Amino acid sequence: MSAHPPDASRSVPPPRGKPRKAAVAAWIGSALEYYDFFIYGSAAALIFPRVFFDPAHPATATLISLGTFGVAYATRPLGALVLGHLGDRLGRRRVMVLTLVLMGVSTFLIGCLPTYDQIGAPAPVLLVLMRMLQGVSAAGEQAGAGSMTLEHAPEDRRGYYSSFTLNGTQAGQILATLVFIPVATLPDDLLHTWGWRIPFLLxxxxxxxxxxxxxxxxxxxxxxxxxxxxxxxxxxxxHLLRDHWADVLRVVAAATVATVSTIFTVWALSYATSDAVGLGRTPMLWVGVSANAVALVAIPLWARLSDRIGRKPVFLIGSLGSGVMIFAYLGAISTGSYPLVFLAGLAFFGVVYSAANGIWPALYGEMFSTRVRLSGMAIGTQIGFAVGGFAVSFAARIAGPDGDGWVRVAIFTAAFCALSSLAVATGRETHRTPTAELGAKGEPAGGGDGNGGDPAGTGSPRSVPA
Structure with a gap:
């Protein structure tokens, strides 16, 4: 039963969507946007401690630089409130254009900033301000693209088409790393004067x-x-807080699985290239490229599987599996063995984490009705992602003065994997619920039978008015 009284207009199905066009737009846009977002992560780990902070205290500079990576996650909940409201009032398309332009401009301006040697303390302040704008933009991008693809998709392929948003995100991460690889090979004097600016100016x-x-x-x-x-x-x-507050809290808890991504992308890179381990910058950047390349293949496969067996089991494979694999990956780094690092990185981030990462746009989006979907996804995910953003700074602290306490960091990351798994395991299965009935109140989503309202278990969605 719907939360709102049925009317005659509800018996008229909406026009057919354009899933391929929406998926391509989401993929390309997310790739471009997250190219911007992730080049900051690489720079925060490898470049910014010497460029924007006092070089006389390198350990402190590294800690603060990693902290600025998390600043964007602090502004993301605010961005989610604003952009979620706009997306549910004015439409998904307008938000998707706005987020990309805002990200491009703020990232370009980072490449124009004066350094600590040039102006002193104002340099990191300006850097933080630009990072905050990046956070506002990122808050609406994935929720907007996820809502767009989900609402255009056929009902039996919502997971597959929604996954293009995260597939584009992984492509953006690959692009960002590929751009940084030649930059990172520059001599230090060139790298720390003008070389680091190139990825941002692009x-x-x-x-x-x-x-x-x-x-x-x-x-x-x-x-x-x-x-x-x-x-x-x-x-x-x-409407969101009145009718869907429990779903928002569930998304917040589930979204803390993003801690896996930030630890892999930023903290593990910093740890591997530190004096404690001594691995090279370029090989470690190639680990990220390779793992994300594997994810480009794994994400749509996991998403298609979720259209067949459900969102919950696929997400749980990814979240629980990541809680185990983080020990294998950080342990491999601690050995200093490049083959082990590559193997563990590909299996961990490329395959296992992709199960959770690739299907969350469908999983979270299906918790909400059309009228509040973008707001619900944006607010819930961005609060959860904020935890993941600041996890990098917290990991740097618990790793100890020498930065080699990887076991503590692995336990910390696994705890969030367990939290996200619990949130999803206790939720509803929605993969067979008709799109028009998603987020409806008064009956369990999916009909409460585990078959999405298909009591006979035939594997077909119910035939109901859209």
């Missing part, structure tokens, strides 16, 4: 490309119908 292209790609993307059929009926009127946040 973001001018991101802003232009993002506008061109997304300006002509059609709004989703479900949002168009909601708008025609006047449903999005009012404040989506009020």
């Amino acid at each position: 973001s001018a292209l991101v802003a232009v490309a993002g506008y061109v790609i997304r300006r002509n993307l059609e709004e989703t059929p479900f949002f168009r119908r909601e708008s025609a009926e006047g449903t999005p009127a009012g404040l989506p946040l009020v």
